Amino acid sequence: MSKPRVLISDALSPAAVEIFKQRGIEVDFQPDLGKDKDKLAAIIGDYDGLAIRSATKVTPKILENASRLKVVGRAGIGVDNVDLPAATARGVIVMNTPFGNSITTAEHAIAMMFALARQIPQADASTQAGKWEKNRFMGTEITAKTLGLIGCGNIGAIVANRANGLHMHVVAYDPFLSADRARELNVEKVELDELLTRADFITLHTPLTDKTRNILSGDAIAKTKPGVRIINCARGGLVDEVALRAALDSGHVAGAAFDVFVEEPAKENPLFGHPNVVCTPHLGAATAEAQENVALQVAEQMSNYLISGAIENAINFPSITADEAPRLRPFVALAEKLGSFLGQLTEAEIRGIRIEYEGDVAAMNTKALTSAAVTGALRPFLPEINMVSAPLVARERGIMVEELKRDNEQSDYDSFIRITIDAKDMPRHAGGTVFHDGKPRVVEIRGIDVDAEFAPHMLYVRNADQPGFIGSFGSLLGDSGVNIATFSLGRDAPGGDAICFVAIDQPAGKDVLDKIEALPQVKRARAVNF
Template identity: 70%
Template sequence: MAPRVLISDALSEAAVAIFKERGIEVDFQPDLGKDKDKLAEIIGQFDGLAIRSATKVTDKILEKATNLKVVGRAGIGVDNVDIPAATAKGVIVMNTPFGNSITTAEHAIALMFALARQIPSADASTQAGKWEKNKFMGVEITAKVLGIIGCGNIGSIVAERGVGLKMRVIAFDPFLTPERALDLGVEKVELDDLLARADFITLHTPLTPQTKNILSAENLAKTKKGVRVINCARGGLVDEEALRKLLDSGHVAGAAFDVFITEPAKENPLFGHPNVVCTPHLGASTSEAQENVALQVAEQMSDYLTRGAISNAVNFPSITAEEAPKLKPFIALAEKLGSFAGQVIDSAIKKVTITYEGEVGQLKIKALTASAIAGILRPLLADVNVVSAPAVAKERGIVIDEVSRAAADADYESLITLTVETDKSSHSIAGTVFHDGKPRIIAINDIKIDAAVAPVMIYVSNEDKPGFIGRFASLLGNASVNIATFALGRDREGGSAIALVEVDGAVPESVQNEVKALPGVKKVKALAF
């Protein structure tokens, strides 16, 4: 029996044709996504569901989707899909992370030109019959410094366009390697350097806890007088109130925004300023981009339903049903080791080496490596998944090495060691899976430790001196941070020590700062898994 796919949002006829050519029955109902009751009524008949943003794939919809195997989102954002509920039901969720890249990059460039030459204001004035030629004095783009925050898939396209426009392009991106920067023709810089030097600042980073408010009031105050700010990435990357004040004072010469903290943006602090250009989240709105993502999602879903091939899945790696039971606990371990490294490291990654020892080395290690790399990248790149992670790493010039050894340490049947080399240092973390199937961390930077991975932990590196543990624990207690487990390790008496502490809730930044101030503390990091 041929697989059946329901298309509940507007997708191009070409995408429908791809499904049919691959022997898949298609029910094309582009307005159905707006009617959740009708969708719930019929979803049980289908193996696949192709959507854009209008359809909400909730847990209630998934409960009714008794035959559903795959949801395909034509576009990058999957916030309209309940990922945990889909995963629990074994439903693959795919997106198309690269289909909108050129379109979004071009929109950023278009907004840069609009700002430089005051095109929207000049157009409105001219069409009103005013002919105010002397009012609209612009600036040239050539030889200006273009500062790019986030030089990934979209940011690198903007960088190439900026170089082509004879701009001097500088980029802040912790994952951008010097080699990749050289290939793009950009100068890799720290954020404060970019703020001080850039004539135009454009943002191309996802919204994560690390990037939220990256252009805060404090950072905006560090910018060069006369700077122009462009945001086609995500609302929340810029403090809109602070930006408005700097626009009013004249410190910031202009701003162009396609995304806002609250959308649809009916009101906004930036609205009404003469040097602000706003568009209604048009980054992906070209006919080419809409066609690209539609064709891409149709191809991906067809491959999965007819051949079992998985690509751009946000909730599952590329493994077969037979391999899944053995791989699952090690996938969790690899992701947790990667997440630990990604949260602790704060400089550009050059190389990642993953060593598989013992029984785990006989499994499909590509899926494990993808999980580890996704874990490393996800703290700063929220949209990365286990399928796209290796490609994203390659795009950023990160070298990935895999090593398999037949025998593990005598104490363990299987061992995974993750070593991350940055432009400043090298970090390693090792872990295993015990018979309970839960991942455990057994060494950090060659210091032995034994810690189960918990949702919230505190990592501390310190000098091995008497009194530290008491001061540390007292500090947490005084801040009402409850300790669940406390794992310790050291390389030698009086040498370097580490603590990995499970706590029962979030750790305020003020508490982390107090821990940092304790004598002998080298590094403190609150971790979330």
């Protein structure tokens, strides 16, 4: 088996290259390649992983050519330069490194707040010009002021900690901030409008999404406390720059400090040139420590995924630890094959998919298993679906996906998975387990006990439990040149309904299926492939 190959297309610490090599991964370090999108598109098909910073743009065109690509690792927090829907549709895991530069970015926000409060850049330029304008630069104290945090995640929490040390009062707007976490951070959780009216300083620490774009719009800025100072070291686009410039010109906003801008590199900007504005060129993560940290983190995360299947800090897929990955792998295969089996039997519109977990598997990371089940169930209709895109595809099509978990008091197996497809014509369900040999098995179909391993080519036959069926069925396959590999039979009661699940050595054509369905005991026959 060939080694995984990773391309590094942006400037990254040499330590990251060494980590890939130490983990047995071939690495191609081309730090200027990200600026040449055509050349990147031409060679990306040779790699399993792509490690980037902010210069590389992972566009749909790049992804179309990335036939082998499994993972994109962003050394940093923001993934604005990755087309997430396109990556998700192609089954490419997108990871970031949310903790590697958190302290550095938070410290930069605090530094910008001090620079803004005391007009340090302006005073420095004036003093070095020999002006000594001591009375011109009247600052404001930080102590006892109210700091408003818009976003209180990893970076916002560090800013809150530092602000508490400066004896500021901290209020925070973050829909995901729990009351317990707010108390732990010694911050007061408020709604956005209250923050705007109370804060002396406002600092933003939220990702750029459709909901947060222009969260400080012209209307929001108009609600702020007169004399407020605004700091943005998060993402360009969170603040309406034109509206902010107008508020600065009117004096309603006393000052602004920005490290990020709507257009970068920022050669021109509405904020430039205002005497009460401090600007830096996206330096939030620009310390030696942070650059090293994010490089090491992204290399470790990508290596873990490519070698063991562990998923950490993924934007578009649930996390799977290195310990979980080997235990999950056979159950992922079971969930996908059970879903595929039922999907191949379903011809009507699918309205819902329910996955029941019983026993030890119920305590595992079932999000990945559910993704696998949905992938298998929908692939007969949507061949391009994958484990990464499956939850989104189901949601977009209005298919309700439900998880149920139970202990194993009622089960004959240590772990058991049952999948039910709620189709427009009727529900279909099957259950399975993983034995100690690590192979997934079907042990229940339509409530009837069976015991069958999955094989590439299989026949599913629903029949009446009557004498002569097995002989007729076997003779028919033999006469048709179809060899039986394994044969599993189950029934609900003597003389009742029975199910035959058979592995065969070659695919069965339509003529064979027609002959099977013509047998007097047969109610339905389908070929299924795995």
